[in-house]
Amino acid sequence: MTRADEPRAERSAAAPAGGDRPIGAHGALHRMGLLQPDATDPADQPPRRPAVERAQFWTRTLRGWDVAFYVMIAIACASFLFDGHDPAATTVSFGAMALLATAYTVIGRRAALRGDGRLAHAYLAVLVVVVVLVVRLEPMGTLLLFIAYSQIWFFCQRRTTAAAIALVLAVGASVAMGLRGWADRAQWVEIAGQMGIGLMFSVLLGLWITQIAEQSEERAGLIERLEAAQAALAATNHAAGVLAERERLAQEIHDTLAQGFTSVVMLAQAAGAELDRGAVDATRGRVEQIEDVARENLAEARALVAAFGPAGLQQQGLRDALTRLAERFSAETGVQVDVDLGQEAPLSRDTEVVLLRGAQEALANVRKHADARRVRLRLGADDGSVELEVHDDGRGMPPEVSRGVGLRGMHERVRAGGGTLDVGTAPGGGTRVLVRMPAAADGGGGGGAVGGGAVGGDAAGGPGVGGEGEGDTGAGSASAVAPTSRPGGAP
Structure with a gap:
């Protein structure tokens, strides 16, 4: 030099x-x-x-x-x-x-x-x-x-x-x-x-x-x-912004597209097994599910490119999104989902997205790890906050799940929105995921409410399975497998 x-x-x-x-x-x-x-x-x-x-x-x-x-x-x-x-x-x-x-x-x-x-x-x-x-x-x-x-x-x-x-x-x-x-x-x-x-x-x-x-x-x-x-500070801020945006996109892709692709794979495997048994009608149903998941994944991809929220935010509220998520999860896995949506409360668009993504991630982990037969999904408002609880009767949370990408992303989403996340094994058995967020609306975005906000859509009913080979990749709503009765004993 x-x-x-x-x-x-x-x-x-x-x-x-x-x-x-x-x-x-x-x-x-x-x-x-x-x-x-x-x-x-x-x-x-x-x-x-x-x-x-x-x-x-x-x-x-x-x-x-x-x-x-x-x-x-x-x-x-x-x-x-x-x-x-x-x-x-x-x-x-x-x-x-x-x-x-x-x-x-x-x-x-x-x-x-x-x-x-x-x-x-x-x-x-x-x-x-x-x-x-x-x-x-x-x-x-x-x-x-x-x-x-x-x-x-x-x-x-x-x-x-x-x-x-x-x-x-x-x-x-x-x-x-x-x-x-x-x-x-x-x-x-x-x-x-x-x-x-x-x-x-x-x-x-x-x-x-x-x-x-x-x-x-x-x-x-x-x-x-x-x-x-000043140049160094600007470069640092730019690098931090790039990193934050990269992490945001990675989490969005994990919560939507990756789960959708996994759903397509698992549904295709289930369809192949049913076809081998000669169950043509069941196979046709799986093919229709594959088409639905693919369409929803396409909508999510377009929403990501356009920097929007979940693809169906403009079409249905949080109540409808969670209901659709539960119904689809139950149909694809055979696990009974009891939905309790509780009373309405004003929520901001960001809060609705956090709650929806939390429900997707929790149900995806139930599918992959819990071996559960029943799940309770509860949404309620109390004392200026709103709670989302997903509680299954499965075998509890494996240690590797707590270190996975999905739960880390959920923690980051909830913390960024000013809320708290509690994940652990419930006293009576199974796993309990509790998300608590501020209930006051910020006046922007969807301006929805618990059970009435403008959030959901394809994100809610969209891709929702954990990626193969990853401990907790669930986040999408559309799931994957199983004829009506969970083939192979998988949850």
Whole structure:
């Protein structure tokens, strides 16, 4: 992994401290990722910002530096022409200015765009030599100090380096001015004072601008970290949403389609056994049941695709759905189901779905595991809550059933709806499933009631058998087997 791939915090910790820190507009922008670093300069790296954004920003910035540089060169050259004290010196000065302009165009701009420290130092060396030479030859050469000091602080990436180069330039320019003919002591003092003031102003201004740039860098880093945190949070929320939706679909498929397919298989097996015995009428009845289950499974599949609830929610209420579920279960398994629907109570659509799915799951487990001969299905309302109880007279709940997918899904449904689920072996024998849910309607969805809500339909009478090889896969309402008398002794 390259340094450009490291987190910003690690890069900041690895950066030099104190006087060795990158400085200046160039250094700060370089660390902020607005300049592309060179592979040989490990001190700074760009953050994870779009390359187009960096390029656009730097294009605008560099254009301003270009204009300032070339305008200052033009002003200096014009001043040399108007002064014209020494044609030979003016000619040399023009040559030096041409060299400086070429060095900036070929080396300086490339160093800025690439963030190449070596190219930047090479250009600054040319800058110092040319400025000192022009100051020695031309009285107006000091105009170049304005652009020179600015470029030193822009190109240098460290405070110590920038201050050292600025000092070298100030001393060189002072000596050049003194050698131009101002030889007396008073003039040397005046030159030194002027250059000292200029140097001090340059250093203070450079440090001030650097401080501002570094504060901007810190803010940019904070923004980047906040954006990263927001992106991570959004990704986490998205992943959680995907997982929740996946679990919801898995439970819906388990409660509907999987049970329906199992019902079709078991009904087909029963039909085959009856056909072998020559019971044509019974076989025809099983085929009709297979057709009914297949149609209901198709309706459930369409409801899942359309993100609806149970397929028949708009056609029949919870009372009818539970009645149909019990009748179909009894017809297919030979187990007697006593239905007690109790008094009505207002229920929300979600609550009705939870109760319906709970009844489907409980009866499916009776079919697969209980070996029962009688089941009691009770729905009643009391003290602001509604209860669904399924109690069989079978052999009790096997341990593996409590760990199966169906009961886990039932627990999740009931808990999500604000209710409670109690599953266990009843004192008198058999298994008892008790679902307790809040009875108050939320005003949405089906707006039904116990015995009168708009829930049920195909979900109620639909697929309802536990999948083969799974401990408690029951949830659909249509079941599977058995001629009228539970073939093979299966419940």
